Amino acid sequence: MKKYFLLLLTLAIVSCNTMPPKHTQVSQLLQENIKQLVINTKKLNDCVVSNKSTAEIQKQFSIAHQSYKEVEAFSEYYFPEVSKSINGPAIPEFEENDGKILPPQGFQVIEEMLYPQYDINNKEELIQQLDMMSGNLIRLEKIAANSELTDAHVFDALRLEMFRIITMGITGFDSPIAQQSIPDARVATQSVADYYSFYNDDKEDKTLLLFKKATAYLQSHNNYNAFDRADFIKNYANPLCEALHQKKIDLKIPNFDEVRGLKTTAATLFEKNAFDPEGFSGFPDYKTTPQKIALGKMLFNDSILSGDNTRSCASCHYEDKAFTDGLQTAKAMNGKSNLKRNTPTLKNIAYQRSFFSDSRVSYLEDQAVAVITNEDEMHGDLDQAAKEIQKTKKYDVAFKKAFPNKNINAFGIKNALASYIRSLSNYDSKFDRYMRNEIPFTAEEKQGFNLFAGKAKCASCHFIPLTNGTVPPKFDKSESEVLGVPNTAGKLDSDLGKYNLTQAIIHRNSFKTPTLRNIALTAPYMHNGVFKTLEEVVDFYNKGGGIGLGLAVPNQTLPADQLNLSEKEKKALIAFMKTLNDI
Incomplete structure (x- = not known):
């Protein structure tokens, strides 16, 4: 009997030792899920080819799209370019390297062709889209089979997928018309649980129990407009993210x-x-230090950087207005004319990948240079300013602290200014504290958040938690949008925005999606300051942007459908936005 027991023990040990590594098991499940995605997409194609009913085609579309949700964590993590072709936004994209406009493709394009009703006259185009989808899925299948995962990468991908569910999954980002975001989020959450399960040997594992609770909540609360996103994030998603960590x-x-x-x-x-x-x-x-911040603050408030020593950065960016000026557009250097665009807030702009309304620079240092050297703004010269600063003892001391062993120069000026602006990023608003379970929201504020991230569609462009256009969960790209903003005469504003840089027709009247942090303090609104109140802004979006106002905006990226917000809902939405103040 003893020998028999030892034999069983030996076999058990050998069996355990021959089990593939956890990350290999994850890879195997991923490849199986991709194969199922291919099968379900082929079935969708068959439904279209055989002229099934709209209901049958839509049902199979939902099945196929949810199959993508089962691979999304790793598809988006390892193969973002392929993923963009499979499930990217249904809007054209500008390829900056060769100046080409790439048409959209993938599930979101197909969704627009199937909802709310499939038109069989579009059958040929739909089949073309499905053919492209098939090719992209073959690419995904091949590269996934030849890619090695590690445990660290697996957990990083799962973490980012949970963040994607919070910021994009439950906000309707990739199901804007079908509004299947909540069922899709349930599948995505369950997929994270399935991949995670390889790292767990305990059926009572706390993390798995949290997964069960989260998926059960998503299952039983699957109405898009009624879904309580605040409750889900605070009581299910956040604890789950902490448990994974x-x-x-x-x-x-x-x-x-x-x-x-x-x-x-x-x-x-x-x-x-x-x-x-x-x-x-x-x-x-460019690394920020306390010494650079202190120097940058001095420079920010000093008119020595302007050409005639009459204007500083602080002349147009008042701290009590969240570093805006309260004007529709700022006064030019000559004191007579006005600048073309509204003065943006400097609070929390460090968390962006592009700057200015037309996204013309990529770093805060370059933004500082552009403002200082603009003849209508400060009309200065950094090299000349450096020479003047060298004559000032207080700056000599401050520069030596900020840049030891370096002379006072143009680089130091722009880097110090950018360092100070980076220091103005402070996510400690009522909204942030609410999400950390430190303070409560009123019922109206909570309703406002749920509208912001749901029915009102704000969070599909102003991504939470940053509430700007920097795309989660990697936050490596900042978007711009075509809203159809009018001028004060009610006509489409003549400012062409990003088009002036790219000459791409899709960028005509396109402007960067700004942060909504401190929005209650930064009126007037939009790139041209046309709206004086948040009520006017909400009304503009509620009507469907420029198209909703009857303007000709053929490339508008904002959905033109009316939001149908009630007066009570509009008030709640504004009440939430006021919780974004952090000064």
Whole structure:
């Protein structure tokens, strides 16, 4: 009997030792799920070819799209370009390297062709889209089969997928017409649980229990407009993200030693220091220090940087107005004419990948240079300013602290200014504290958030938690949109925005999606300051943007459908936006 027991023990040990590594098992499940995605997409194609009813085609579309949700965590993580072709936004994209406009493709394009009703006259175009989808899925299948995962990458991908569900999954980003976001989010959450399960040997594992609760909540609360996003994030998604983070620590799986916009150590999106301004700055020598911040603040408030010593950065960016000026557009240097665009807030703009309304620069340092050297804004010269500053003792001391062993120069000026602006990023508003369970919301504020991230569709462009256009969960790209903003005469504003840079027709009247942080303090609104109140802004969106106002905006990226918000809902939406103040 003893020998028999030892034999069984030996076999058990050998069996355990021959089990493939956890990350290999994850890879195997991923490949199986991709195969099922291919099958379900082929069935969708067959439904279209055989002229099935709209209901049957829509049902199979939902099945296929949810199959994508089962691979999304790793598809988006490892193969983002392929993923964009499979499930990217249904709007054209400009390829900056060769100046080409790429037409959209994938599930979101197909969704527009199937909902609310399929028109059989579009059958040929639909089959073409499905053929392209098939080709992209073959690409996905091949590269997934030849890609090696590691435990660290698996947990990083799962973490980012949970963040994607919070920021895009439940907000209707990739199901804007069918409004299947909540059922899709349930499948995506369950897929994370399935991949995670390979790292768990305990049926009572806390993380798995949280997954069950989260998927059960999504299952039983699946109405898009009625879904309580605040409740889901606070009581299900955030605890689940924290549990995943802790499990990784328990398994001694290291964090990546990388500087990212969203820190690799952030357990949730709503931690006070989840985002790192350095991850958006671009270059090691741009690194922010307390000494640079102090110097930058001095320079920001000093007119020495302007051509005639009459204007400083603070002349147009008042701290009590969240670093705006309260004007429709700022006064030019000559004191007579006005600038073309509204003065943007400098609060929390560090968490962006492009700057100015037309996205013409990529770093805060370049933004500082552009403003200082613009003849209508400050009409200065950084090299000349450096010479003047060298004569000032207080700056000599401050520069030596900020840039030891370096002379006072143009680089130091722009880097110090950018460092100060980066320091103005402070996510500690009532909204942030609410999401961290530190304080409550009123019923109206909570309703407002649920509208913001749901029916009102704000969060599909102003992504939470940053509420700007920097795309989660990697936060490596800032978007611009065509809204059809009118001028004061009610006609389409003549400012062509990003088009002036790219000459791409899709960018005509396109402007960067700004942060909504401190929005209650930064009136008037829009790139031209045309709206004086938040009520006017909400009314503009509620009507469907420029098209809803009857303007000709053929390339409008904002959905032109009316939101049908009630007066009570409009008030709630504004009440939520006021919780974004952090000064």
